[in-house]
Amino acid sequence: DADVTQTPRNRITKTGKRIMLECSQTKGHDRMYWYRQDPGLGLRLIYYSFDVKDINKGEISDGYSVSRQAQAKFSLSLESAIPNQTALYFCATQGSNQPQHFGDGTRLSIL
Amino acid sequence: QKEVEQNSGPLSVPEGAIASLNCTYSDRVSQSFFWYRQYSGKSPELIMSIYSNGDKEDGRFTAQLNKASQYVSLLIRDSQPSDSATYLCAVTPQNDMRFGAGTRLTVKP
Numbered sequence: 001d002a003d004v005t006q007t008p009r010n011r012i013t014k015t016g017k018r019i020m021l022e023c024s025q026t027k028g029h030d031r032m033y034w035y036r037q038d039p040g041l042g043l044r045l046i047y048y049s050f051d052v053k054d055i056n057k058g059e060i061s062d063g064y065s066v067s068r069q070a071q072a073k074f075s076l077s078l079e080s081a082i083p084n085q086t087a088l089y090f091c092a093t094q095g096s097n098q099p100q101h102f103g104d105g106t107r108l109s110i111l
Numbered sequence: 112q113k114e115v116e117q118n119s120g121p122l123s124v125p126e127g128a129i130a131s132l133n134c135t136y137s138d139r140v141s142q143s144f145f146w147y148r149q150y151s152g153k154s155p156e157l158i159m160s161i162y163s164n165g166d167k168e169d170g171r172f173t174a175q176l177n178k179a180s181q182y183v184s185l186l187i188r189d190s191q192p193s194d195s196a197t198y199l200c201a202v203t204p205q206n207d208m209r210f211g212a213g214t215r216l217t218v219k220p
Contacts, residue, residue: 033207033208040119040212041212042199042210042211042212042213043155043199043210045207048207058207088152090154090155094208097143099143099145099157099160099201099208100157100201100208101157102154102155102156103154104153104154105152105153105154107152
């Protein structure tokens with residue numbers, strides 16, 4: 001089983017819909033992150049959390065929200081999806097003084 | 112100036128050659144440095160980490176760090192077509208990790 005699991009793996013939806021992407025981990029890491037990746041732009045940080053009661057905005061948080069339901073779960077929501085949010089989304093976890101480990105990604109298309 | 116800069120490439124090398132990937136960073140407090148490999152449509156995979164000045168070797172990969180000059184590099188010896196991917200440089204200036212946009216490497220048979 002994967003250490004960092006993202007669901008769904010692919011999603012096609014329409015403008016204005018609410019979407020939730022979920023991430024769960026079995027690594028026992030406190031830190032969790034959500035990134036989006038667009039061609040030629042690399043990884044951009046959306047939100048991150050260092051524990052259940054901690055939520056921090058990244059460089060591109062507008063239009064997104066997150067929930068850290070438990071140490072192992074970190075979900076990303078798009079309240080009203082728009083086409084320029086079409087991207088590849090990655091969840092990552094990180095232990096103290098350790099590198100980040102990524103899930104397999106969610107490919108999201110908004111029509 | 113971007114926090115982490117890499118040449119976007121593409122960098123093309125023949126099979127068996129040495130591929131050299133470079134990265135510069137702006138925040139001098141960065142203490143940890145990583146190289147990730149990402150195949151098209153896949154997630155980034157950690158291949159090297161380096162924390163102190165000098166060289167670190169792992170198989171065909173060598174990471175080099177120079178904190179005074181604020182650069183970190185990755186050398187891939189005996190490059191193989193399976194090394195064709197995008198390589199992401201990552202640094203940790205504060206509590207999070209910042210990534211470069213990546214260098215696309217193509218190894219031609």
